[in-house]
Each structure stands twice: as structure tokens, then as C-alpha cells.
Amino acid sequence: MKTKLCLLYGGKSAEHQVSLQTAKAVIGALDLNKFDIYPIYITTEGSWVEGEKLTAPVDQVSELQFEGDGQSSTVAPSLISKTYDVIFPLLHGPNGEDGTVQGLLEVMNLPYVGNGVLASAAGMDKVIMKNVFAQANLPQVRYSWLTRKTWLEDKEAAYEKVEKELGYPCFVKPANLGSSVGISKCTNRKELDAAYEEAFQFDRKIIVEEGIVAKEIEVGLLGNDRPECSVIGEIIPKKDFYDYKAKYEDNSTALIIPAEISEDTQMEMKAMAVTAFQALDCSGLVRADFFLKENGELLINEINTMPGFTPFSMFPLLWKHTGVEYSLLIEKLIDLAKERYEEKQQLKYTF
Ligand SMILES: Nc1ncnc2c1ncn2[C@@H]1O[C@H](COP(=O)(O)OP(=O)(O)O)[C@@H](O)[C@H]1O
Ligand SMILES: [Mg+2]
Structure with a gap:
């Protein structure tokens, strides 16, 4: 029996193009003797458009x-009548990685790859994520947050609070975005003011963090209740920090796999990554990103519930170095989706 796999890609998101590249690569890696692939393309306006079953890469x-019709989705309800075995959302950022699409799939009782509603939503909001990490005693940079309303009421007080509690340099980030969009590094009051202006264009809530000097190291996790860790990789941004351009547009970032760090640090980092995964109730896959300071101190920066997934992205490369090739990685994720779905079907909904 072939698995009927539906790929959901594109999306009303800054990462639309990245998602298309991912979809192309995933299709190319799937064994067509094992899978029937059904594409659903989400346009940049948010229309969902079904394609014919694919018979070749x-x-x-x-x-x-x-071609979309410019209207919002009519495909979503028709998904219910379809007998897909698994849906694979290859979407990043808001409207894809944030629990909204996952919610739709839950309501339709369809098995899907990756994190559920709660983990996706909590992982997208940097404030909620950090609060959960703090509760799990995971070391992090110092941070504070505020809403646009509070800022507009008294900007002076907002800046004083940050200067007193965090100092310079600090990083200002919209709470609910990824891909470094709207993020600024500030070294004085003038830059702080500009950074707030910028970040509040993208969200009504922002997070401000103490800026540190550290290596950026990352690990991939795969699994449901008891995730496994990949080898660890390091990112070396050649710019001031790892911004959107460095991530997607130029080749100014070097990936070093495996990272050259001590055995002890590796073990500590993997243990922290599993704690973070479980604290947010993740499932399927996660990339956990850390800072490693010169003095050996390890801090968790964030987790990504749908990390970059082209064959050249960090997450697949980490697994490749761990011995899990791209096509096997995809099959493992599909199996994990089925496993979680079947477990959920055992639950009682009446008593
Ligand atoms: N507190 C910090 N101190 C130093 N560098 C930081 C800090 N926060 C972010 N950065 C830099 O900015 C980049 C993007 O920040 P991050 O929080 O990972 O946002 P995103 O979700 O957009 O990836 C990081 O990869 C790192 O290079
Ligand atoms: Mg990041």
C-alpha cells in the first residue's frame, strides 16, 4: 500500500520562496514507489490551490x-473529504509554523508532520517560549518585553527600564517573527528608539535581550516523546549578526558540522535541547539554537518548530552528518506523524 502524502507549501509568508525550494527538494527525495504525492500550493495572497497528483520530480x-483565484481558501474544507494518509506542511513563520495551519489539520482530524498547535504557537512567540524555558530552569540571556501600548504611553520609562535592567548592547525583536526580520542590535538610546519603531511595525509585542558575544551552535531533534539528537553544528555569520540576508540571500554564513566543541559541552547541550523540546511539548522535529560563551557558559536562544528544510539547510545537514540522509529523514518524519496520530486516536473523548 502506497502512502498518500499531501505537501502543503508556499504560504502567505516572507519565506514563500524558501518553502517552494523545500517542496521541490522533498518531492525529488521521495520514493514514488512508496508515496503518492498530492501538492497543495498556498499563494502569497493566501489562496490554497490543489495540483494534480505528481508522477515525477x-x-x-x-x-x-x-494559479490562484485571489480568494481565500476553498480547498481547506475539501481536505476533509480527501483520504490523505499524511499531510506535510512545509511552511515557515506566521500562518504556517505558528499553530494556525496545525489547528486546521487537528480540527479535520488529519495526521500531519511536525509540531502540534501548542508547541508551534509557543515556539513562534519568543516571550512565551522564553517564559517556558525559564520555568524549566534553562539558562538564557536576560530579557524583558513590552507591548506597543505601554511603549507609546511612556517611551522614556520603557527605555530607562531596558537600560537599567539589560544595558547595551541589546537586541530588540518582534515577539512573533522569525528569519531575523525586524531585529536590531542597539548600542545607545538613539538606536534603541529606532529599533522599537522598526520592531513595532511587525508586532504589537516586542522582546529586548541583553546582547552577548558567543558562538552560535545548533542541534537537530527528531522524535515524539523521547527525541533523539543529531550531531551539533556551528553557524559563523560573517556579518554583525545572523540576519535575513545572511540566512537566505547571500552565502555570507559558514556552517561547521560537527562543531568543534568539547564532549562535555555537547552532552550538556543535548540534555538542554531535550528539556526544551519536552517543556514545549514538541513532536516530530525541532532545531534548538544555543549561544556558547567564551567562558563555556551555554545559553538556549530559541527552538524552531519548522526549521529550514532544504537539503542545504542546517537541520537536514546535521542529520546527514548523523547518518540520516534527506530521504530517510523525510520518511522518519512521516512515520512519527502517523505514530502521534494513532496514539491520539486511542484517547477517549467521552466518559
Ligand atoms: N541576545 C543576543 N545576543 C547576541 N546576538 C544575538 C542575540 N539575539 C540574537 N542575536 C543574533 O541575531 C540572530 C537572530 O536572532 P534570533 O533570536 O535567532 O531570531 P530569529 O528567530 O529571527 O532567528 C541570531 O542568530 C544571532 O546572530
Ligand atoms: Mg534564530
Whole structure:
């Protein structure tokens, strides 16, 4: 029996193009003797458009971009009548990685790859995520947060609080975005003011963090209740920090796999990553990102519930170095999705 796999990609998101690249790569890696692949393309306006069942890999991402009708989705309700075995949302950022699409799939009782509603939503909000990590006693940079309203009421007080509690340099970030969008590093009051202006364009809530000097190291996790860890990799941004351009547009970032760090640090980091995964009730996959300070201190920065997933992204590369090739990684994720779904079907809904 072949698995009927539906790929959900594109999306009303800054990472639309990245998602298309991922979809093309995933299709190319799947064994068509094992899977029937059904594409659903989400346009940049948010229309969901179904494509024909794929019978071969695609050469160009444009083959995966179907014409939308400019309306919001009519496909979503029709998903219910479809008998897909698994849905794989290849979406990043808001409207994809934040629990909204996951909620739709839950309501439809469809098995899907990756994190559920709670982990996706909590992982997308940097404030909630850090609060959960703090509760799990995971070491982090010092941080504080505020809403646009509080800031507008008294900007002076907002800046004084940050200067007193965190000092310079500090990082200002919208609470609910990824890909470094809207993030600024500030070294004085003038920059802080500009950074708030900028970040509040993207969210009504922002987080401010103490800025530190540290290595950036990352680990991949795979599993449901008891995730396994990949080898650890290091990111070396050649710019001031790892911004959107460095991530997607130029090759100014070097990935070092495995990272050259001590055995003890590796063990400590993996244990912390598993704690973070379980604290947020994650499932399927996560990339956990850490800072390693010169003095050996390890701090968790964030987890990503749908990390970059092209064959050249950190998460698949980490697993490749661990002995799990891209196509096997995809199959493992599909199995994990089925496993979680079946476990959920055992639950009682009446008593
Ligand atoms: N507190 C901090 N101290 C030093 N560098 C930071 C800090 N926070 C973020 N950075 C830099 O900015 C980049 C993006 O920040 P991050 O919190 O990972 O946002 P995103 O969710 O957009 O990836 C990091 O990879 C790192 O290079
Ligand atoms: Mg990051």
C-alpha cells in the first residue's frame, strides 16, 4: 500500500520562496514507489490551490506554483473529504509554523508532520517560549518585553527600564517573527528608539535581550516523546549578526558540522535541547539554537518548530552528518506523524 502524502507549501509568508525550494527538494527525495504525492500550493495572497497528483520530480519551482483565484481558501474544507494518509506542511513563520495551519489539520482530524498547535504557537512567540524555558530552569540571556501600548504611553520609562535592567548592547525583536526580520542590535538610546519603531511595525509585542558575544551552535531533534539528537553544528555569520540576508540571500554564513566543541559541552547541550523540546511539548522535529560563551557558559536562544528544510539547510545537514540522509529523514518524519496520530486516536473523548 502506497502512502498518500499531501505537501502543503508556499504560504502567505516572507519565506514563500524558501518553502517552494523545500517542496521541490522533498518531492525529488521521495520514493514514488512508496508515496503518492498530492501538492497543495498556498499563494502569497493566501489562496490554497490543489495540483494534480505528481508522477515525477519537478525541475523548476514554477511547476509547483498554480494559479490562484485571489480568494481565500476553498480547498481547506475539501481536505476533509480527501483520504490523505499524511499531510506535510512545509511552511515557515506566521500562518504556517505558528499553530494556525496545525489547528486546521487537528480540527479535520488529519495526521500531519511536525509540531502540534501548542508547541508551534509557543515556539513562534519568543516571550512565551522564553517564559517556558525559564520555568524549566534553562539558562538564557536576560530579557524583558513590552507591548506597543505601554511603549507609546511612556517611551522614556520603557527605555530607562531596558537600560537599567539589560544595558547595551541589546537586541530588540518582534515577539512573533522569525528569519531575523525586524531585529536590531542597539548600542545607545538613539538606536534603541529606532529599533522599537522598526520592531513595532511587525508586532504589537516586542522582546529586548541583553546582547552577548558567543558562538552560535545548533542541534537537530527528531522524535515524539523521547527525541533523539543529531550531531551539533556551528553557524559563523560573517556579518554583525545572523540576519535575513545572511540566512537566505547571500552565502555570507559558514556552517561547521560537527562543531568543534568539547564532549562535555555537547552532552550538556543535548540534555538542554531535550528539556526544551519536552517543556514545549514538541513532536516530530525541532532545531534548538544555543549561544556558547567564551567562558563555556551555554545559553538556549530559541527552538524552531519548522526549521529550514532544504537539503542545504542546517537541520537536514546535521542529520546527514548523523547518518540520516534527506530521504530517510523525510520518511522518519512521516512515520512519527502517523505514530502521534494513532496514539491520539486511542484517547477517549467521552466518559
Ligand atoms: N541576545 C543576543 N545576543 C547576541 N546576538 C544575538 C542575540 N539575539 C540574537 N542575536 C543574533 O541575531 C540572530 C537572530 O536572532 P534570533 O533570536 O535567532 O531570531 P530569529 O528567530 O529571527 O532567528 C541570531 O542568530 C544571532 O546572530
Ligand atoms: Mg534564530
